[in-house]
Amino acid sequence: MTAKSASDDVLIVHGGTPLEGELKVRGAKNLVPKAMVAALLGSEPSRLRNVPDIRDVRVVRGLLQLHGVTVKPGDEPGELVLDPSHVESANVADIDAHAGSSRIPILFCGPLLHRLGHAFIPGLGGCDIGGRPIDFHFDVLRQFGATIEKRADGQVLEAKQRLRGTKIRLPYPSVGATEQVLLTAVLAEGVTELSNAAVEPEIEDLICVLQKMGAIIAMDTDRTIRITGVDKLGGYNHAALPDRLEAASWASAALATEGDVYVRGAQQRSMMTFLNTYRKVGGAFEIDDEGIRFWHPGGPLNAIALETDVHPGFQTDWQQPLVVALTQASGLSIVHETVYESRLGFTSALNQMGAHIQLYRECLGGTPCRFGQRNFLHSAVVSGPTKLQGADLVIPDLRGGFSYLIAALAAQGTSRVHGIELINRGYENFPEKLGALGAKFELPNG
Numbered sequence: 268m269t270a271k272s273a274s275d276d277v278l279i280v281h282g283g284t285p286l287e288g289e290l291k292v293r294g295a296k297n298l299v300p301k302a303m304v305a306a307l308l309g310s311e312p313s314r315l316r317n318v319p320d321i322r323d324v325r326v327v328r329g330l331l332q333l334h335g336v337t338v339k340p341g342d343e344p345g346e347l348v349l350d351p352s353h354v355e356s357a358n359v360a361d362i363d364a365h366a367g368s369s370r371i372p373i374l375f376c377g378p379l380l381h382r383l384g385h386a387f388i389p390g391l392g393g394c395d396i397g398g399r400p401i402d403f404h405f406d407v408l409r410q411f412g413a414t415i416e417k418r419a420d421g422q423v424l425e426a427k428q429r430l431r432g433t434k435i436r437l438p439y440p441s442v443g444a445t446e447q448v449l450l451t452a453v454l455a456e457g458v459t460e461l462s463n464a465a466v467e468p469e470i471e472d473l474i475c476v477l478q479k480m481g482a483i484i485a486m487d488t489d490r491t492i493r494i495t496g497v498d499k500l501g502g503y504n505h506a507a508l509p510d511r512l513e514a515a516s517w518a519s520a521a522l523a524t525e526g527d528v529y530v531r532g533a534q535q536r537s538m539m540t541f542l543n544t545y546r547k548v549g550g551a552f553e554i555d556d557e558g559i560r561f562w563h564p565g566g567p568l569n570a571i572a573l574e575t576d577v578h579p580g581f582q583t584d585w586q587q588p589l590v591v592a593l594t595q596a597s598g599l600s601i602v603h604e605t606v607y608e609s610r611l612g613f614t615s616a617l618n619q620m621g622a623h624i625q626l627y628r629e630c631l632g633g634t635p636c637r638f639g640q641r642n643f644l645h646s647a648v649v650s651g652p653t654k655l656q657g658a659d660l661v662i663p664d665l666r667g668g669f670s671y672l673i674a675a676l677a678a679q680g681t682s683r684v685h686g687i688e689l690i691n692r693g694y695e696n697f698p699e700k701l702g703a704l705g706a707k708f709e710l711p712n713g
């Protein structure tokens with residue numbers, strides 16, 4: 268931590284007050300930037316509604332503008348109008364400067380190859396929760412007919428002729444690689460068959476966007492997606508699905524602080540697995556047409572065994588916030604992280620606050636995963652309940668950061684949470700939302 272980040276980017280939290288009240292979640296961080304990239308494929312303007320003001324959206328907006336797309340606010344709040352009539356090459360140094368902390372630049376490959384015949388992809392950002400290779404992406408792009416040249420500052424891709432549909436089997440149902448295939452196959456010549464695809468709700472919503480543009484995409488029940496390439500796509504008018512990851516984060520905060528929070532926009536369908544787990548832990552919820560109320564019903568919480576997985580399993584981005592609530596459950600909880608090999612490092616700071624969390628290299632869940640026997644501390648035993656005490660915390664990644672906020676809110680005493688700018692990557696206006704829920708905090712430089 269530099270002296271600058273220590274003093275400029277800090278939230279001082281006075282813990283011990285239950286979060287109570289209402290907030291609204293808008294469009295999903297893991298859909299909105301991708302729908303914005305999809306607009307590049309169209310020959311007409313697109314309208315995207317329910318767009319949150321988060322850093323990943325700002326990064327993609329900047330990258331689209333660098334490539335000649337005009338991006339303007341629409342008539343209603345949270346609406347963007349994206350006009351791709353004049354797509355052009357961008358200066359490599361500018362792309363590098365704009366790519367920032369996001370992983371989305373990799374998804375520009377297919378659309379830029381279709382529009383310009385070439386693309387430059389800078390080094391990627393995103394959360395530091397594992398190696399996060401992009402080998403699947405480049406393997407599939409080569410199968411479509413692209414050539415890829417690795418350079419020190421990024422990758423240069425070229426399509427000498429129209430990309431061709433192909434038959435692909437992903438080694439693992441990667442969200443990003445599935446989106447890469449979708450965004451490339453829709454304008455490729457002929458049919459693409461993708462098996463072992465990811466089927467997260469955000470992917471289904473991206474498919475809805477592409478279908479509105481004129482794409483032909485069929486989803487089978489066995490993780491197979493068939494795309495019939497078309498010659499031209501139009502624009503879309505779409506309201507992004509709400510952010511189920513943010514909704515679950517606030518639900519976990521309600522549980523850990525013994526609070527009661529209504530999350531307007533939260534949807535049962537995309538959160539079913541989370542809701543089942545929440546109920547097993549002892550959290551209460553009530554669903555209506557506008558959102559979901561989450562609360563701690565009093566009494567002890569239950570320890571559980573939890574394994575993260577691809578959809579429809581327990582989403583890995585739900586894991587870190589819920590672990591804070593598990594420190595308040597009676598008994599031993601087991602957490603097996605099977606999506607990212609290094610997503611449990613954030614627990615050491617929770618231990619400094621008084622939690623008892625022990626990490627293991629073994630697969631402690633029921634299913635052996637890719638990380639077993641490979642020296643990754645990817646399983647945890649959480650022993651609770653433990654009282655948490657305020658501490659000085661440095662945010663390691665997006666969800667880890669929100670977890671530290673929850674821990675600081677649940678703890679006795681005062682915490683200083685450093686590096687809160689990272690949270691802006693995926694949580695819109697979180698200080699305002701905390702304020703509306705009655706949290707006691709100061710933003711000394713805000």
Ligand SMILES: CC(=O)N[C@H]1[C@@H](OP(=O)(O)OP(=O)(O)OC[C@H]2O[C@@H](n3ccc(=O)[nH]c3=O)[C@H](O)[C@@H]2O)O[C@H](CO)[C@@H](O)[C@@H]1O
Binds near residue numbers: 371401
């Ligand atoms: C912007 C966005 O939507 N981010 C989400 C997306 O990330 P992202 O799309 O990066 O995640 P992936 O689903 O691709 O990654 C899953 C696993 O596949 C591995 N892998 C992936 C690609 C590849 O080329 N090679 C490879 O080995 C990764 O290292 C990881 O272990 O899905 C993740 C899993 O639901 C979520 O946690 C992220 O919030």
Ligand SMILES: C=C(OP(=O)(O)O)C(=O)O
Binds near residue numbers: 369392393693
């Ligand atoms: C891991 C995450 O995002 P990203 O893929 O953008 O790093 C996340 O949202 O928790």
